[in-house]
Structures are given as structure tokens and as C-alpha cells.
Amino acid sequence: RQSMYLIVGAKGFLGSYLIKNILSMTKEDVVAADVNYVETEQNPRLSWQNCDITKEKDVEKLREYLKEKNDIKVIYLPVYFNVNKNPEVDKQAWNVNILSFARFLDIFDKVSTFYGISTDMLYKEDRDIPYTEHDEITPMNDYARHKAVEERMLEAKGYNIVRLPVMMGPSLSLVKKHFYDDIVSNLRAGKSMEFFTDSWRSMIDFDTVSQILVKLMETPSAHQYPIVNIAGDEALSKYEFALRLADKYGLDKNLVIPISMDNDTKIWTEKRPKKILLDNSLVKQILNLKELKIKI
Structure with a gap:
């Protein structure tokens, strides 16, 4: 059976690197789903689908497009980040991050692997010791609280989560700079x-994160771990x-x-932790990696 990748929210920084690395690291086809995308990568194995995850008809069209496929590997990236505490935006964030996500999780029945993305913002306490996947979470803001709910939904479906720190790297997009x-x-x-x-954060680059995520998806023994941190050593x-x-x-x-x-009072109005680090020993153990350094 021919498996394939579906990247939802594919036009962003991480999505662009995932497309590049799935095409170079595997032989599988990629369906990239997003709204208002600009096709940057011309490849016969890549097809773009217009999909606004908040619109049921778009999601239904995507499901219809994929219904003949038997073995779909999904990476789900969409997120709505409300920094301004605007009630209208709050509503939109809840719609994207929770309601639309829940509906999306329930619509595909031929998914072999599904990875969602989470964050180091699940922790608000300063700590010199990196947080492991098993440490109790203390979300620092609404975005992190939404991510905590998403994680529970993914776990309820038997799917997987990668928690990521701040990511850096040159943009592959023609229209948006990082x-x-x-x-x-x-x-x-x-x-x-x-x-x-x-x-301080366990900063890492988009290219490395996307390569590691593809390796996790291609490693069946990795799927037994519901949550895995992908983070830099430093x-x-x-x-x-x-x-x-x-x-x-x-x-x-x-x-x-x-x-x-x-x-500083200009950038952050609420108090933020100075040191949040993610422990990366599990991902290194799973993939037999000696180190995980950020590529500058």
C-alpha cells in the first residue's frame, strides 16, 4: 500500500521545511493543505489543496480528495496565537485551536500516523533543569492552555505530539520573512x-525539527511515545x-x-519566565542521536 503525507497548515515556516524534507527524505507523495498559499516547490509528488480548517465544506472537500488513500501520515500545524487579549480574537483563537481541531481529528479514518505540534509555553516556572515529557504542565497563557487541550484530544485519539521550543531559520517562503x-x-x-x-530557550532550527519529525513518523517504534520533545542541546x-x-x-x-x-515593559505586559528548557534525551534515545545542535 502506498502511504502519503498530509501537511495541514503547510505554507508556514515549519510547513515549508517539512515539504522540502519529506520530498528529499522519503519517496512518498505530499498533499499540502492551507489557505492563500503560494506554491514555492514545483514537484510532481507535491499537490496543494485549498483548505480553511474553520470551514466545514473545505475540510469535507479535503476528506473527499483523500478518500481513496489508505495510509495517510498527518502533520497538523495550524494555530491561532492571540497576543493582544482582544475578545473577538479570543473567539477566533478558540475556533481555530479547539473547535476546528476537534472536528478535523474526527474526519479521517485512514490515518496511520498523526503528529500535532505543541510548545514549551506549557511551563511558566523558571527552571535550570530541562522539562521532560512527564513533568506536570503549568501553561503560561491562553495559547498554551489551548495547546494543553489539543494535547489531551490527540492522546484521546491515540495520536502523537511533539513539543517544540523557539525555532529559528531562514524562511523558505517567497512572501513571508522570518x-x-x-x-x-x-x-x-x-x-x-x-x-x-x-x-533562555532550547532553541533549534526549522530544518532540524522537520528532519527529526519525519524520522519519528518513519520510525514505527517511536509511535509508542505519545509526547516527544524536539529541542536543542543548548x-x-x-x-x-x-x-x-x-x-x-x-x-x-x-x-x-x-x-x-x-x-522591559514594551514587549511583554505579563510576566514571563526567563529560563524554560526542554529535555531532549527521549528523542535522542529513540533515533539514536548523539547531539541536537541548532544550525545557525
């Missing part, structure tokens, strides 16, 4: 940028990351300005 690209273009233009020196601040990026491209490190979270 923070990584902004740093490079600003430093190239001689513009200074401020970065926190005292906020505790990195954005300041340290920006310095390394400047180094890589031969740019002026003096344009990388250090600032402290303690003096």
Missing part, C-alpha cells in the same frame, strides 16, 4: 537591533543567537544590542 531574515537584513543595512540577554538567548548569526554572515556584532527582560 525573524532570522530580519536580523540578517537589518545588520547588513547597518541597523542596530536589541535582544534579550537573560531569556540554553540559548536571542542575544547569543544574534551574535552567532552576525558571526556567520560576517556582520558587525556591535549592532547587536544587549537588553534585559527586567527593564
Whole structure:
């Protein structure tokens, strides 16, 4: 039986890398589903489907398109992140993250593997010791609370979850640049940028995450673990990351300005933890990896 991949929310940063790596690491076809996409990768094994997951008719059309397929491997990426505490946006976030997700989970009956994406924001307590998959969660905001609900739904269906930290990397999209690209273009233009020196995450790059996720999906013994962290070995601040990026491209490190979270009221109105790290020993054990370093 010919299996195939379905990437839902495929036009984003991680989705673009997943398309690239599934096509290069496997022989399988890929269906990429999203709205308002721009096709960047021309490949006979890749087909795009327009799908707004909040619209039942779109999801039904996608189900109809895939009904002859027997062995579907799903990676589900859509998320709505409300930073402004706007009640209307709250409603939309709940619709995307919870209601539409629940409906989507119930519609496909020929799924062999299903991975959803979760976050290190499930923890709000500062800790020097990395959080394992079994540590009790304490979601830091509405987005994380939604992710906690999504995780329970995935577990109820017998599906899998990967928890991810802050991810970096050049955008593969023609229409949307990543923070990584902004740093490079600003430093190239001689513009200074401020970065926190005292906020640390198990930062990793999109390319590595997507490669690891494909390997997990292609490794049947990995599916017995409901939750797996994919994270870098190092505790990195954005300041340290920006310095390394400047180094890589031969740019002026003096344009990388250090600032402290303690003096900041502009970016975050609510208190945020300084150090949230994810333990990556399980994924290294499953895939027999010696290290997991961020590619700058």
C-alpha cells in the first residue's frame, strides 16, 4: 500500500521545511493543505489543496480528495496565537485551536500516523533543569492552555505530539520573512537591533525539527511515545543567537544590542519566565542521536 503525507497548515515556516524534507527524505507523495498559499516547490509528488480548517465544506472537500488513500501520515500545524487579549480574537483563537481541531481529528479514518505540534509555553516556572515529557504542565497563557487541550484530544485519539521550543531559520517562503531574515537584513543595512540577554530557550532550527519529525513518523517504534520533545542541546538567548548569526554572515556584532527582560515593559505586559528548557534525551534515545545542535 502506498502511504502519503498530509501537511495541514503547510505554507508556514515549519510547513515549508517539512515539504522540502519529506520530498528529499522519503519517496512518498505530499498533499499540502492551507489557505492563500503560494506554491514555492514545483514537484510532481507535491499537490496543494485549498483548505480553511474553520470551514466545514473545505475540510469535507479535503476528506473527499483523500478518500481513496489508505495510509495517510498527518502533520497538523495550524494555530491561532492571540497576543493582544482582544475578545473577538479570543473567539477566533478558540475556533481555530479547539473547535476546528476537534472536528478535523474526527474526519479521517485512514490515518496511520498523526503528529500535532505543541510548545514549551506549557511551563511558566523558571527552571535550570530541562522539562521532560512527564513533568506536570503549568501553561503560561491562553495559547498554551489551548495547546494543553489539543494535547489531551490527540492522546484521546491515540495520536502523537511533539513539543517544540523557539525555532529559528531562514524562511523558505517567497512572501513571508522570518525573524532570522530580519536580523540578517537589518545588520547588513547597518541597523542596530536589541535582544534579550537573560531569556533562555532550547532553541533549534526549522530544518532540524522537520528532519527529526519525519524520522519519528518513519520510525514505527517511536509511535509508542505519545509526547516527544524536539529541542536543542543548548540554553540559548536571542542575544547569543544574534551574535552567532552576525558571526556567520560576517556582520558587525556591535549592532547587536544587549537588553534585559527586567527593564522591559514594551514587549511583554505579563510576566514571563526567563529560563524554560526542554529535555531532549527521549528523542535522542529513540533515533539514536548523539547531539541536537541548532544550525545557525
